[in-house]
Amino acid sequence: MAAVAAAAGTFARRMARSGVLFPRSSPQVWPQAARQPPGLLPAQRRAFSNNKILVELDTSSGVATMKFKSPPVNSLSLDFLTEFCISLEKLENDRACRGLIITSAIPRVFSSGLDITEMCGKSTEHYAEFWRAVQEMWIRLYGSNLVTVAAINGSSPAGGCLIALSCDYRIMVENPKYVIGLNEAQLGIVAPFWFKDTFVNAVGHRAAERSLQLGLLHSVPEAHRMGLVDEVVPEEKLQEKAVAVMAQWLALPDHARQLTKSMMRKTFRTLSSSHPKTPSRSHFQRTWRC
Numbered sequence: 001m002a003a004v005a006a007a008a009g010t011f012a013r014r015m016a017r018s019g020v021l022f023p024r025s026s027p028q029v030w031p032q033a034a035r036q037p038p039g040l041l042p043a044q045r046r047a048f049s050n051n052k053i054l055v056e057l058d059t060s061s062g063v064a065t066m067k068f069k070s071p072p073v074n075s076l077s078l079d080f081l082t083e084f085c086i087s088l089e090k091l092e093n094d095r096a097c098r099g100l101i102i103t104s105a106i107p108r109v110f111s112s113g114l115d116i117t118e119m120c121g122k123s124t125e126h127y128a129e130f131w132r133a134v135q136e137m138w139i140r141l142y143g144s145n146l147v148t149v150a151a152i153n154g155s156s157p158a159g160g161c162l163i164a165l166s167c168d169y170r171i172m173v174e175n176p177k178y179v180i181g182l183n184e185a186q187l188g189i190v191a192p193f194w195f196k197d198t199f200v201n202a203v204g205h206r207a208a209e210r211s212l213q214l215g216l217l218h219s220v221p222e223a224h225r226m227g228l229v230d231e232v233v234p235e236e237k238l239q240e241k242a243v244a245v246m247a248q249w250l251a252l253p254d255h256a257r258q259l260t261k262s263m264m265r266k267t268f269r270t271l272s273s274s275h276p277k278t279p280s281r282s283h284f285q286r287t288w289r290c
């Protein structure tokens with residue numbers, strides 16, 4: 001328990017060093033239209049970057065694009081998760097931003113999921129901090145007031161699939177080599193209940209039961225058929241489609257859409273208010289044999 005508390009403190013300090021407020025306990029409601037401060041020349045584009053993620057915000061449309069750029073496979077390390085939360089928080093605090101498109105700058109991979117090297121041979125405190133960061137990523141993204149669109153341009157197993165599932169809409173590139181799903185059971189581990197719930201919310205109970213028990217990674221057409229992704233497009237159409245979908249969602253009044261989203265996703269507050277126990281060191285070691 002002390003380790004969990006220490007990890008919470010460490011993660012909070014990482015976020016605080018970035019200048020980001022932490023944590024935010026309740027959803028914020030943003031103005032309906034992107035606004036420029038009066039008297040300033042409108043800067044059409046703003047960008048910020050770290051060594052894991054690139055973010056570009058088009059202030060005229062209010063749409064930001066977040067590109068994962070952590071070779072080789074955009075695995076979700078503690079550093080990646082921290083940078084993700086910082087970037088998302090910056091966008092949420094930017095009154096010019098109303099929507100977020102998440103995609104990958106790495107060819108053929110959206111995200112390979114949790115970084116397996118973070119779950120081997122580390123201290124109890126590290127596991128606790130890592131796990132806290134995984135939860136925080138999901139809480140912030142699933143509960144975000146922004147319109148979130150996943151533009152999935154590569155394979156997206158396990159934690160990568162969770163990121164896509166946490167968005168409001170998923171568009172995936174048609175490619176016979178790409179797969180998506182929660183394959184934890186294949187790895188001999190169990191997807192946490194909040195992974196499972198997010199999956200069930202997208203595909204329904206029966207499809208989720210089969211897919212999760214078998215740890216299936218689905219082809220793109222199969223993922224589309226079962227509702228795991230909403231749309232499938234050729235690679236060259238991905239960005240255009242993501243922008244079009246975003247425009248459709250942003251055409252609604254923010255407050256009505258945000259409150260509806262918050263109502264539909266209210267279960268996330270359960271986890272938010274009571275972070276479940278961090279898996280023990282022996283659990284990690286047993287699972288990954290390290």
Ligand SMILES: CC/C=C\C/C=C\CCCC/C=C/C(=O)SCCNC(=O)CCNC(=O)[C@H](O)C(C)(C)COP(=O)(O)OP(=O)(O)OC[C@H]1O[C@@H](n2cnc3c(N)ncnc32)[C@H](O)[C@@H]1OP(=O)(O)O
Nearest residue numbers: 072075112113114115116155157158159189279283284287
């Ligand atoms: C609870 C606590 C106790 C125990 C754990 C139990 C539960 C908690 C966790 C539950 C939730 C877990 C969620 C997860 O996300 S686990 C991670 C699951 N991810 C995967 O299974 C993906 C594995 N990777 C792939 O399938 C392929 O790599 C991928 C993404 C399709 C890309 O293929 P390709 O382009 O061919 O690239 P390579 O396979 O050659 O990989 C290149 C390079 O990257 C390394 N790598 C791949 N995935 C990961 C990863 N997830 N973490 C870290 N590193 C990864 C791979 O080893 C290669 O490295 P190398 O040094 O050999 O070049």
